[in-house]
Amino acid sequence: MSRQKYRLLNRHIMAVMENEWTQLIRNRVVVFTTLVPTVLLVLLAITVLGLSSFIPETGQAAQMLQRAGVEAPVVAASNGMLVSLLSPFLVLFQVIPLVVPITIASYSIVGEKQLRTLEPLLATPIKTWELLAAKGLASAIPGVLSTWWGFALFAIAARLIGPDYVYTNLIISPTWLLAIVLLTPLFTFLAVGLGVIISSRVKDPNSAQQLGSLVILPVIGMLVAQVSGAVQVGVSVVLWIAAVVAVIDVALLWVSVRLFRREEILTAWQ
Amino acid sequence: MGYAITTDGLGRSFGSRWAVRDLNLKIQVGEVFGLLGPNGAGKTTIMRMLASLIAPSVGKAAVCDFDVVTQADEVRRNIGILSEPAGLYDNLSAWRNLEYFGKLYDLDTGRARSQIQKYLELFGLWDRRNDAAGTFSRGMKQKLSLARSLLHEPRVVILDEPTSALDPEGAKLVRDAILALQGEGRTIILCTHNLAEAQIICGRVGIVKRTLIKVGTPRELQQALYGRQIEIKIGNPLLQVGEMSDLDERLGRTMNDFAVLVSRMRGVGDVSVSGSRLLVSMLDPDDYTPDIVRMLVLQGADVIRVAEVVHTLERAYLDLVARQDLLDAEADREAARDASRKGVHAGGGAA
Numbered sequence: 001m002s003r004q005k006y007r008l009l010n011r012h013i014m015a016v017m018e019n020e021w022t023q024l025i026r027n028r029v030v031v032f033t034t035l036v037p038t039v040l041l042v043l044l045a046i047t048v049l050g051l052s053s054f055i056p057e058t059g060q061a062a063q064m065l066q067r068a069g070v071e072a073p074v075v076a077a078s079n080g081m082l083v084s085l086l087s088p089f090l091v092l093f094q095v096i097p098l099v100v101p102i103t104i105a106s107y108s109i110v111g112e113k114q115l116r117t118l119e120p121l122l123a124t125p126i127k128t129w130e131l132l133a134a135k136g137l138a139s140a141i142p143g144v145l146s147t148w149w150g151f152a153l154f155a156i157a158a159r160l161i162g163p164d165y166v167y168t169n170l171i172i173s174p175t176w177l178l179a180i181v182l183l184t185p186l187f188t189f190l191a192v193g194l195g196v197i198i199s200s201r202v203k204d205p206n207s208a209q210q211l212g213s214l215v216i217l218p219v220i221g222m223l224v225a226q227v228s229g230a231v232q233v234g235v236s237v238v239l240w241i242a243a244v245v246a247v248i249d250v251a252l253l254w255v256s257v258r259l260f261r262r263e264e265i266l267t268a269w270q
Numbered sequence: 271m272g273y274a275i276t277t278d279g280l281g282r283s284f285g286s287r288w289a290v291r292d293l294n295l296k297i298q299v300g301e302v303f304g305l306l307g308p309n310g311a312g313k314t315t316i317m318r319m320l321a322s323l324i325a326p327s328v329g330k331a332a333v334c335d336f337d338v339v340t341q342a343d344e345v346r347r348n349i350g351i352l353s354e355p356a357g358l359y360d361n362l363s364a365w366r367n368l369e370y371f372g373k374l375y376d377l378d379t380g381r382a383r384s385q386i387q388k389y390l391e392l393f394g395l396w397d398r399r400n401d402a403a404g405t406f407s408r409g410m411k412q413k414l415s416l417a418r419s420l421l422h423e424p425r426v427v428i429l430d431e432p433t434s435a436l437d438p439e440g441a442k443l444v445r446d447a448i449l450a451l452q453g454e455g456r457t458i459i460l461c462t463h464n465l466a467e468a469q470i471i472c473g474r475v476g477i478v479k480r481t482l483i484k485v486g487t488p489r490e491l492q493q494a495l496y497g498r499q500i501e502i503k504i505g506n507p508l509l510q511v512g513e514m515s516d517l518d519e520r521l522g523r524t525m526n527d528f529a530v531l532v533s534r535m536r537g538v539g540d541v542s543v544s545g546s547r548l549l550v551s552m553l554d555p556d557d558y559t560p561d562i563v564r565m566l567v568l569q570g571a572d573v574i575r576v577a578e579v580v581h582t583l584e585r586a587y588l589d590l591v592a593r594q595d596l597l598d599a600e601a602d603r604e605a606a607r608d609a610s611r612k613g614v615h616a617g618g619g620a621a
Binding site for chain 1 (some may be wrong): 284318321323324325343346347349351353355356357358359360361362366370371373374375376415418419
């Protein structure tokens with residue numbers, strides 16, 4: 001019985017997630033806000049790949065390539081320029097797991113406030129942790145999947161239209177794969193935690209989304225640091241970032257669980 | 271018969287403000303209990319505590335013998351709550367709204383379907399089952415919300431203003447449904463401002479303003495406030511003797527004479543005059559009314575009508591709340607005086 005009771009995807013959680021996604025796909029604004037960053041980013045990355053044949057050779061390209069952490073010992077300078085243009089996409093892909101979940105989480109929780117559905121929902125036997133897990137997963141899964149699908153599309157495009165060494169030594173390099181596989185879920189949970197906290201304090205989805213959009217600022221900082229050469233993103237940097245984000249995730253989870261209590265939701269969130 | 275709901279010294283504060291305190295209530299299984307009170311009286315807080323949505327600050331409460339704090343899941347399984355407003359997912363159909371809550375109440379698919387059909391048909395929404403709830407009128411939303419609260423066949427149903435948005439036909443449908451639920455042995459708590467409705471369908475009512483002011487059947491409340499009163503309408507005695515001058519003054523004087531005579535009789539309390547009517551308070555009208563009528567007739571009065579005065583629940587409610595307001599105001603003044611005295615003493619000590 002207790003195994004059934006505490007199973008991560010039990011009937012209550014599945015029901016709430018299904019309801020969340022049903023609501024989500026019927027809301028054009030949320031669908032648009034969720035899809036646009038992913039689609040634009042993938043299109044931009046593929047466009048850069050497609051323009052690779054027009055990139056002139058320069059003497060500094062190999063140096064840029066090394067700075068970007070590409071492990072190929074000898075490459076053409078033009079290819080080095082292409083690598084240097086594509087490298088920032090590693091960081092840019094981390095915008096998706098931040099933007100998508102925070103958009104969905106904001107709409108999901110604040111939307112329930114607006115519809116006044118929280119009280120009947122909380123009057124059912126659903127446990128508070130089930131509700132938090134369901135809302136969190138309903139926001140997180142699209143974030144992770146859209147990043148992974150976006151990256152997969154980009155990787156397929158790179159394989160088909162890009163130079164081999166870019167695909168082999170950049171796209172499926174340990175640094176990129178580790179970042180996509182490890183950082184994406186961690187950034188997603190960071191966004192979900194922030195979404196819950198922000199939603200507990202605002203009354204309409206627009207305010208939640210505007211506040212939530214600030215979450216991409218650290219990623220922009222990372223991008224600037226990478227492009228300027230201040231930071232070279234390699235495996236060790238990715239692991240460090242993962243460790244820091246994991247700690248922040250735990251802290252945010254703690255705060256979210258404290259805020260996401262039946263009584264708190266009913267008396268303070270309305 | 272056991273109790274569906276018991277509360278013992280139940281209270282809830284928000285910061286330093288008490289929303290409800292010292293609530294002692296016992297509601298029997300199968301009872302329709304009206305919870306009446308002005309806005310801000312704490313009715314919603316009571317409902318939420320009973321539904322295990324918020325925890326009491328002090329005291330205890332049990333629903334179907336389950337403690338609202340330590341057995342909250344069981345309480346929620348046994349209770350259905352209709353809150354105000356309806357709280358529906360506007361872009362889901364009526365069916366999907368109910369289906370979603372069926373899952374949350376752990377109904378298996380087959381049972382959920384039959385329950386959804388049962389209640390959509392009962393409330394006349396079956397033909398609109400595939401329409402989005404957002405397209406419904408307020409009354410239809412209210413009925414859909416009521417269907418949702420009954421879906422899992424709860425033993426206790428808490429209804430907050432269930433007929434507030436309904437047309438007379440819809441309101442009657444809901445009232446009939448409430449009485450049908452009572453017939454099935456369910457316990458119903460009805461929070462309403464519609465006192466005529468409470469008078470019709472509630473076995474007992476409790477008047478609440480932060481605490482329980484009074485509880486009883488509507489008739490008990492009326493009698494506790496006003497005792498029993500009879501109204502005696504007397505034909506105008508002056509018209510019989512043709513004295514039309516100074517009619518009002520003479521009529522008043524004659525009626526006052528009758529009132530004095532009646533007030534001296536055995537078993538009579540207060541007597542007042544209202545136009546050509548005497549209002550007589552007494553403990554037992556059945557015993558003393560014939561004597562009063564006989565005496566008035568002997569004194570030359572034409573007794574046209576004798577009837578017991580029935581005060582409405584609305585009047586009883588308004589008077590009880592007004593009395594409580596006076597008591598609260600007095601308590602506040604007393605508290606302010608105490609604070610002021612303490613301030614003076616503290617100031618004196620410091621000086």
